[in-house]
Amino acid sequence: MPRTELARFLRDRRARSSPRGYGLPEDPPRRTPGLRREELAALAHMSVDYYTRLEQARGPRPSARILDGLARALRLAPAERSHLFRLAGTGLPPAADAVRQVRPQVARMLDRLPGTAAIVTDAAYGVVxxxxxxxxxxxGGPGDPREEGTRNLARRRFLGAGRPYDGASAEEFGHIVVARLRRSADRYPHDPALAALLAELRDGSAEFRRIWESRPVHAPGHRTKTVEHPVAGRLRLNCDVLLVPEDDQEVVLITADAGSPTARTLRDLAAGLP
Structure with missing residues (x-):
């Protein structure tokens, strides 16, 4: 039964994978949707015969290396990758890299929140x-010479990029950032970009090193922060976090108390945007 479920899962995901997304030609029109077996086998670095046997529920139980190759080739989300390993009855190794692309439906949601500032961060606190x-x-953002720094909230917090929080907000946020980065380091021990970020933070911030050694634990939730805007001045903001667990990402919704001066400022800022 597990082999049958694994075979069904692979056939389903292969059929859903658009050749165009892999830069493969679709002409002449294909008789069946999705990738061909030989295309997926090549992407996963295995023989066509071996992959065919997996789809036919034959052959030995696939190794973690084989399954990881299939997960990468099929571009599975973390939850789908975990499901693949469970179906195969194989222990789940850590994911190699954090997901750094936002799902289109999540990105579209941000545009439907005109009165709310909203960002999506990946497991390394990069703004995706x-x-x-x-x-x-x-x-920050396009045209800002510090864009690389400002697009990562950990760099903003510990290396001085971007607009500062006040003292109390900065202290709390510093512990939140380190707690999440510690979880990410355990989850993605082979992610080179995450390793480079952690090295940069350790080299550049004694405060980061101190908090890291304290092993803070924080869960995402409601927070209140105060930031200094160069035009609008001091703003008191509410931050609420929604999780995208499949991609290990967080959606942060930034608002202000109704009727407050900050709420009026946010309304004015939104009205002045192109």
Missing amino acids: AWNPLARELLG
């Missing part, structure tokens, strides 16, 4: 999407 109000509120 944000709406215009968030960009105006937090600073």
Whole structure:
């Protein structure tokens, strides 16, 4: 039965994988949707015969290396990757890299929140999407010479990129950032970009090193922060986090108390955006 379920899962995901997304020609029209077996086998670095036997529920149980190759070739989300390993009855190794692309439906959601500043962060606290109000509120983005720094909230917090929080907000956020980065380091021990970020933070911030050694534990949730905007001045903001567990990402919704001066400022900032 497990082999049958694994075979069904592979056939289904192969049929859903658009050749165009892999840069493969679709002419002449294909008789069946999705990738061909030989195409997926090549992408997963295995023989066509071996892959065919997997889809036919034959042959030995696939190794973790084989399954990881299939997960990469099929571009499975973390939850789908975990499901693949469970179906195969094989222990799940850590994912190699954090997901750094936002799902289109999540990105579209940000555009439907005109009165709310919203960002999406990956497991390394990189900003993978944000709406215009968030960009105006937090600073950075295209055309900013510090864009690389400002698009990562850990760099903003510990290396001085971007607009500062006040003392209390900065202290709390620093512990939140380190707690999440510690979880990510355990989850993605072979992610080179994450390793480079951690090395940069260790080299550049004694505060980061101190907090890292304290092993903080924080869960995402509601937070209140105060930031300094170069035009609008001091703003008191509410931050609420929604999880995208399949991709290990967080959607941060930034608002203000109704009727407050900050709420009026956010409204004015939004009105002035192109």
